[in-house]
Every structure is written in structure tokens, then in C-alpha cells.
Amino acid sequence: LFIDHPLAPGQAVPLEAGQAHYLSGVMRLKPGDTIAVFNGRDGEWSARLESASKRGGLLAVGERTAPQMDPPDLWLIFAPIKKARTDFIVEKAAELGCARILPVQTDHTNSERIRQDRLQAHAVEAAEQCGGTFVPQVADLTPLARLLDGWDGGRRILWADESRAGPVATLQGLPPGPWAILIGPEGGFSAAERAALGRMAFVTPVSLGPRILRADTAAVAALTLWQATLGDWR
Numbered sequence: 326l327f328i329d330h331p332l333a334p335g336q337a338v339p340l341e342a343g344q345a346h347y348l349s350g351v352m353r354l355k356p357g358d359t360i361a362v363f364n365g366r367d368g369e370w371s372a373r374l375e376s377a378s379k380r381g382g383l384l385a386v387g388e389r390t391a392p393q394m395d396p397p398d399l400w401l402i403f404a405p406i407k408k409a410r411t412d413f414i415v416e417k418a419a420e421l422g423c424a425r426i427l428p429v430q431t432d433h434t435n436s437e438r439i440r441q442d443r444l445q446a447h448a449v450e451a452a453e454q455c456g457g458t459f460v461p462q463v464a465d466l467t468p469l470a471r472l473l474d475g476w477d478g479g480r481r482i483l484w485a486d487e488s489r490a491g492p493v494a495t496l497q498g499l500p501p502g503p504w505a506i507l508i509g510p511e512g513g514f515s516a517a518e519r520a521a522l523g524r525m526a527f528v529t530p531v532s533l534g535p536r537i538l539r540a541d542t543a544a545v546a547a548l549t550l551w552q553a554t555l556g557d558w559r
């Protein structure tokens with residue numbers, strides 16, 4: 326369970342009504358039962374359920390059971406697509422391992438707005454599901470041009486560029502990090518955006534194979550490729 330609270334031996338942690346309901350109503354835990362908790366910073370801890378009611382509850386933190394495991398310093402920049410597919414991208418990015426998720430508005434992006442709080446909650450659920458101790462931070466929707474204008478070139482960008490669709494060049498020779506993966510919207514990047522990306526020295530275009538992938542598939546493929554060659558799957 327993700328708990329946004331400092332964790333230390335003997336620490337009492339108040340539960341919100343929703344968390345108390347999840348533990349007692351869904352997980353069927355009783356006072357005295359133990360669960361694993363994490364706060365995204367201090368590793369995983371065992372905690373005993375002290376009480377749970379409709380109004381909230383209380384946990385008592387015990388021992389630390391696993392150290393904090395942060396993902397590599399990888400960001401994912403993507404243009405939000407349909408709701409379910411955007412949720413999918415955030416969920417898979419959290420599972421595959423990434424530090425920040427940055428939704429961007431591009432010339433061909435349909436969504437004018439996102440529910441950042443919903444996407445952040447998806448990232449939390451995915452981290453809980455895969456036993457991670459880290460939750461990627463989901464940023465608010467930003468125009469791509471503004472993001473790139475203020476970009477610190479110290480973080481390189483791996484641009485999944487479908488115009489290069491073909492053999493995948495190895496990423497092996499590239500420096501390990503920090504990196505950001507950039508995935509375009511379903512309509513692809515506009516000519517102006519492509520030209521701007523092409524002029525930026527810190528942007529490396531890459532193929533994800535011979536077929537044009539949907540944006541959500543491309544995000545999963547790029548994260549996998551990066552993790553396997555430069556990230557923490559090596």
C-alpha cells in the first residue's frame with residue numbers, strides 16, 4: 326500500500342477513509358494483520374493494522390523489509406491520446422521503470438487537458454501492483470515547444486521517430502543517462518516540430534522497428550529498449 330507519510334519504526338500512520346475501506350472491506354484485513362507499505366522514498370516497511378472504520382483508520386509501522394529502489398533517471402514525454410490509452414501509458418511506464426512522466430501538447434495532440442491527479446493515482450496503483458518502492462511523478466500537461474525551450478541539454482532525448490521505421494540501431498554506445506524518451510501523438514509530429522527536434526543537438530532519433538506502432542505500443546517498446554540497453558535491466 327502506498328502511504329504518503331514518513332515511515333519509521335513505531336510510527337503511527339493515520340489512514341484516510343478510502344484506504345481503511347480498501348484494507349478492511351476489499352483486502353479483508355482485521356486489526357492485528359500486517360501489510361507492506363511504502364511512501365516512494367524510504368523503501369518498504371511492514372505495518373500492523375490497528376483499526377479501520379468508515380471514517381478512517383490507523384497503522385503502526387514495524388520493520389523495514391526492503392531498501393528504497395529508485396528507477397534509473399529516465400523521463401517519458403508523450404502526447405496524451407484517448408483516455409484509456411493514456412492511462413495505459415502511465416501504468417506501463419510506472420511498471421517498466423521511469424522517474425517522471427511528462428504529458429505534452431503537440432501540434433497534432435487532441436487533448437487540451439488531462440486529469441493529472443487521475444494519472445498520478447494510476448502511477449501509484451501500478452507501483453503498488455508491481456511491488457515497487459518508487460512512484461513516478463506525473464507532471465501537468467505542458468506545450469512541447471515550451472518544454473523544449475527550457476530544456477537542460479544535459480538530459481538527452483531519445484526521439485522515437487517513425488520516419489526512420491526500419492532496423493533498430495543499438496543504443497549500446499550512448500551514454501547511460503540522464504535521458505528522456507519522446508513519443509509523438511497518433512498523428513505524428515508536425516513538420517515544424519520535426520524540424521525543431523532535428524536541430525537540437527541533445528535529441529537522438531531512433532527507430533522502433535519496421536512497422537508504425539500506435540503511440541501506446543511505441544511507449545512500451547521504447548521504454549523496454551532503453552531499459553534493456555541503458556537502464557536497470559542490464
Ligand code: SAM
Pocket residue numbers: 484485486487488489490491507508509510511512513514531532533534535536537538539540543
Ligand atoms: N502519424 C504517423 C504516421 O502515420 O506516419 C504515425 C504516428 S505513430 C502512430 C505515434 C508515435 O509512435 C510516433 O510519433 C513515434 O513517436 C512512435 N512510433 C511509432 N512507430 C514507430 C517506429 N517504428 N519507430 C519509431 N517511433 C515510432
